[in-house]
Amino acid sequence: MLCMTAVCFGQTPAIQSFYSKYKNQENVTDIKLKGWVLKLASTFADEEDAERLLKNITHLRVLIMEEGNLVGVSEYKQLIKSVKQDRFEELMKIKEEGSSIDFLIREKGDTITDVLILVSGEDGFVLLSLEGALQFKDLHNLEIDVEGGENFKKIPRDRGEVPRA
Numbered sequence: 001m002l003c004m005t006a007v008c009f010g011q012t013p014a015i016q017s018f019y020s021k022y023k024n025q026e027n028v029t030d031i032k033l034k035g036w037v038l039k040l041a042s043t044f045a046d047e048e049d050a051e052r053l054l055k056n057i058t059h060l061r062v063l064i065m066e067e068g069n070l071v072g073v074s075e076y077k078q079l080i081k082s083v084k085q086d087r088f089e090e091l092m093k094i095k096e097e098g099s100s101i102d103f104l105i106r107e108k109g110d111t112i113t114d115v116l117i118l119v120s121g122e123d124g125f126v127l128l129s130l131e132g133a134l135q136f137k138d139l140h141n142l143e144i145d146v147e148g149g150e151n152f153k154k155i156p157r158d159r160g161e162v163p164r165a
Contacts, residue, residue, distance in 0.1 A: 003161075011061075011129060011131075012082070012083060013082075013085040013086075014079060014082030014083050014085075014086065014087075015079075015083065015116070015127075015129055018061055018063075018079055018127065019061070019127075021030045022070060022071075023063060024061060024064070025065075025070060026066040027065065027066060027068070028063065028064065028065050028070070029062075029063070029066070030061075030062075030063050030064075031060075031061065031062040031063075031064070032059075032061045033059070033060040033061070034058070034059055046116040053134070053138055056132045056133045056134055056138070057130060057131070057132035058131050058133075059130070059131040059132070060128075060129070060130050060131075061128075061129045061130075062126065062127070062128050062129075063125075063127040064124070064125075064126050065124050065125040065126075066123075066124050067124070068122075068123065068124065069120060069121060069122060069123070069124055070125065071120060071125050076118070076120055077116070080102060080104070080118070083104055083116060083143040084104070086106075087106050088100065088104040088105065088106045088114065088116060089104065089105060089106070089107075090103070090104055091103040091104060091105050091155070092155070095136075097121075098121050098122055098123075099119055099120065099121035100118075100119075100120050100121070101117065101118070101119050101120075102116075102117070102118040102120075103115075103116075103117055103155060104116040104117075104118075105139075110135070111133050111134065111135070111145075111165075112132075112133075112134045112135065112136065112138075112139070113131065113132070113133065114129070114130070114131050115128075115129070115130040115139065116128070116129050116130075117132070118119070139155045
């Protein structure tokens with residue numbers, strides 16, 4: 001059981017099932033980084049704040065479909081619905097240039113424990129899942145050099161600035 005927990009990174013069953021379905025498909029890249037790799041990277045971070053942020057991330061996983069989107073509209077909607085049932089809340093949704101970007105977070109008290117970014121478009125799909133212990137103000141400052149990581153800059157610096165639907 002303990003080994004299974006380590007493999008799943010504490011992800012929700014919906015996210016784990018989604019990864020399992022697509023990670024071995026052709027033209028799909030699956031990147032998994034555990035806390036110790038991120039902590040090692042933090043020793044090379046230029047800024048003190050960046051180092052602190054990286055040390056607070058325990059797992060990072062990215063699933064990238066670069067040559068087309070294998071995820072159907074109904075499956076995408078079901079993934080979001082399932083994730084929300086597991087205490088994730090939609091932070092914000094952005095539609096731009098033929099893509100839909102969904103930001104979801106899960107909190108424990110004032111600490112954000114999980115961040116999920118979904119980027120879905122005709123040309124591709126990205127699912128970025130991050131676990132750790134972050135504050136809301138940290139999200140905008142994250143600079144992770146992986147596909148989808150640039151979307152953290154779209155998150156407002158303050159929770160009060162999040163657009164209301």
